[in-house]
Amino acid sequence: MNIGEVAKKSNLPAKTIRYYEDIGLITPLRDTNGYRSFRESDMHKLAFLGRSRALGFTIEDCRNLLALWDDQDRASADVRAIASEHLEQIERKIADLIAIRDTLSHLVQTCAGDGRPDCPILARLEKFPT
Amino acid sequence: MNIGEVAKKSNLPAKTIRYYEDIGLITPLRDTNGYRSFRESDMHKLAFLGRSRALGFTIEDCRNLLALWDDQDRASADVRAIASEHLEQIERKIADLIAIRDTLSHLVQTCAGDGRPDCPILARLEKFPT
DNA sequence: CCTTGACCCTCCAGCTACTGGAAGCCCTAT
DNA sequence: ATAGGGCTTCCAGTAGCTGGAGGGTCAAGG
Numbered sequence: 001m002n003i004g005e006v007a008k009k010s011n012l013p014a015k016t017i018r019y020y021e022d023i024g025l026i027t028p029l030r031d032t033n034g035y036r037s038f039r040e041s042d043m044h045k046l047a048f049l050g051r052s053r054a055l056g057f058t059i060e061d062c063r064n065l066l067a068l069w070d071d072q073d074r075a076s077a078d079v080r081a082i083a084s085e086h087l088e089q090i091e092r093k094i095a096d097l098i099a100i101r102d103t104l105s106h107l108v109q110t111c112a113g114d115g116r117p118d119c120p121i122l123a124r125l126e127k128f129p130t
Numbered sequence: 131m132n133i134g135e136v137a138k139k140s141n142l143p144a145k146t147i148r149y150y151e152d153i154g155l156i157t158p159l160r161d162t163n164g165y166r167s168f169r170e171s172d173m174h175k176l177a178f179l180g181r182s183r184a185l186g187f188t189i190e191d192c193r194n195l196l197a198l199w200d201d202q203d204r205a206s207a208d209v210r211a212i213a214s215e216h217l218e219q220i221e222r223k224i225a226d227l228i229a230i231r232d233t234l235s236h237l238v239q240t241c242a243g244d245g246r247p248d249c250p251i252l253a254r255l256e257k258f259p260t
Numbered sequence: 261c262c263t264t265g266a267c268c269c270t271c272c273a274g275c276t277a278c279t280g281g282a283a284g285c286c287c288t289a290t
Numbered sequence: 291a292t293a294g295g296g297c298t299t300c301c302a303g304t305a306g307c308t309g310g311a312g313g314g315t316c317a318a319g320g
Contacts, residue, residue, distance in 0.1 A: 004267065014268090015308060023306095033315060035268055044256070051255045056230050059306070069252050079251050080243035087234045094227045097220055100186050104217045113210035121209050122199050125181045126174070134296065144297090145279060153277095163286060165297060189277065 001038040010046040017046060025049060025063060057086055131168040140176040147176060155179060155193060187216055 007014040020026050021036070026045050029037040038046075048069060052062045061082055068074040068082075107121045137144040150156050151166070156175050159167040168176075178199060182192045191212055198204040198212075237251045 002268075013308080016306085018269095019307060033268080034270095035315085048255050051258055053306090055234060055255075056227075065252070065255065068249075069256065072247060074247050074249070075245045076241055076247060076249035076251075077243045077245065079249045080238060080241045083234060083238050083241070083251050087231065087238055090227055090231045090234065094224060094231060097186075097224050097227070101217065101220045101224060104185060104213060104220065108210060108213050108217055111206055111210045111213070113207045115205045115207065117202060117204050117206060119198075119204070119206035119209045121206075121213050122195070125178050125185075125195065126199065128181055132297075143279080146277085148298095149278060163297085164299095165286085183277090 001043070003036050003038070006038045006043060006046065009043060010050055012046060012050055020046070020049060023059065025059070025066065055086075056090060057082075061086060131173070133166050133168070136168045136173060136176065139173060140180055142176060142180055150176070150179060153189065155189070155196065185216075186220065187212075191216060 001009075003014045003017055006012075007017060010017070017026075018036075021028060026042050026049075028042045029039065031037045045066060048066060049062055052065055053059075057065065064082060065079065068079050103124075107124055110120045112118070131139075133144045133147055136142075137147060140147070147156075148166075151158060156172050156179075158172045159169065161167045175196060178196060179192055182195055183189075187195065194212055195209065198209050233254075237254055240250045242248070
């Protein structure tokens, strides 16, 4: 399989796939003309990567997950540790964003949003104790 | 005021303050020895920037908000537009993260997390339809 | 046989918003 | 005179791609 077909099937841009090769996540073969030649196993890895990235795992997490996936003797605890850590980060991020959203939503609601210059949003950015 | 003092008062790293000067958000004066010399107005801008960034506004948003702040004849609608747009992005991000969290939290719960290799997390990354 | 267009290749630069570090000047105190 | 701390600039690196230049390859149509 050439990169175009793989890109379509895995739903990843060709650029991204080349990048993943650059950083050693996959190692497709090469045809005599220099074109990358993807095996089924490469496709599987790319699909795995796509799903991992879609769940927000970092590239380094993906690298580790991929290694665990390849290792038939892995301990599920190792996988779970990565996922739990990631989950905690997500929870923290959600909490942060919700706090921001509440503040912002309140400010947007109290701003007239007309032609006049008075604006509680600017007032808050100007005066709120950091 | 030298940069160290400003950094302390504004709660921003000196590096960040220099960076903000580089990209034209502030333009402190210079002493004869080459040291940056910050006025009160620079401090205020930095505090404004700190709060805007803490609410997740991008640097470009900050630049625009700062310009509106400086402009006595601004229309609050312009401020509100920036904030609303940002708010919508936050809402989208929260929704995305919550979806991820739900998936991840379920997976983590169903994974034994022991010494055995079977793992629903890997199973999902391997098989879930993209 | 030649051309056209769709592929594919590599390499370099740029994105966001900083952050770290090196090399070196300045200022104050001892 | 020296030691320390603070200040300066400049360069490089972070994450995860993305865009573009410049060029080779391949299959189909004329």
